[in-house]
Amino acid sequence: MAVIRRGDAVLASSDFDPTKDEVFHRLLGGSVEFGETGEQALRREFREELGAELDEVRRIDVVENLFTFDGRPGHEIVLLHEAVLRDRTLYDREDLVVLDAGSPVVWVPLAEVRAGRTRLYPASPSYLS
Numbered sequence: 001m002a003v004i005r006r007g008d009a010v011l012a013s014s015d016f017d018p019t020k021d022e023v024f025h026r027l028l029g030g031s032v033e034f035g036e037t038g039e040q041a042l043r044r045e046f047r048e049e050l051g052a053e054l055d056e057v058r059r060i061d062v063v064e065n066l067f068t069f070d071g072r073p074g075h076e077i078v079l080l081h082e083a084v085l086r087d088r089t090l091y092d093r094e095d096l097v098v099l100d101a102g103s104p105v106v107w108v109p110l111a112e113v114r115a116g117r118t119r120l121y122p123a124s125p126s127y128l129s
Contacts, residue, residue: 001029002042002054002083003127006091009107010127012120013098019071024119025108027080028098038079049098050105053086061126078122 004011012025030045032038039057046052061080068074085091096105112118114128 001027001078001122002046002057002081003027003060004083004085006107008111009109010120011085011096011105012108013101013103013105015103017069019068022119024121025106026121028105029078029081032079039081042079042081042083048100050090050096051099052090054083055086057081057083061124063122063124065122067121076122080122080124080126082127 002011010027012027014023014025016023028046028049029042030049032041033044036044038059042057043054046054059079059081061078063078063080065076065078066073067076090096094107097103098105108118108120110120110128113120113123
């Protein structure tokens with residue numbers, strides 16, 4: 001997953017958990033396929049999800065994320081990276097969607113996350129502080 005910053009906001013997809021009746025946001029990224037490095041997977045996922053290329057990719061954390069979605073438990077190990085979007089015009093866009101899922105992509109203010117008014121997953125002090 002990647003932390004893409006625009007000031008004090010990060011790029012994330014929006015989703016809804018019907019069991020919790022909760023809107024939440026999730027950093028963009030995806031699964032590593034066999035034979036890929038974490039960075040290669042991240043670059044591929046951004047091409048698939050946004051049609052975007054990444055620059056200045058660097059790993060900042062590894063997060064073990066235990067969660068429940070739609071009443072089912074989940075467990076993932078997240079290789080968390082910081083990166084920048086090569087196409088700088090994407091930073092001004094408010095109409096982005098995940099191409100392969102149709103989920104809206106928004107700029108989530110970290111102040112709202114820190115204050116507990118907005119849910120963002122996975123949470124990590126590496127980008128929240």
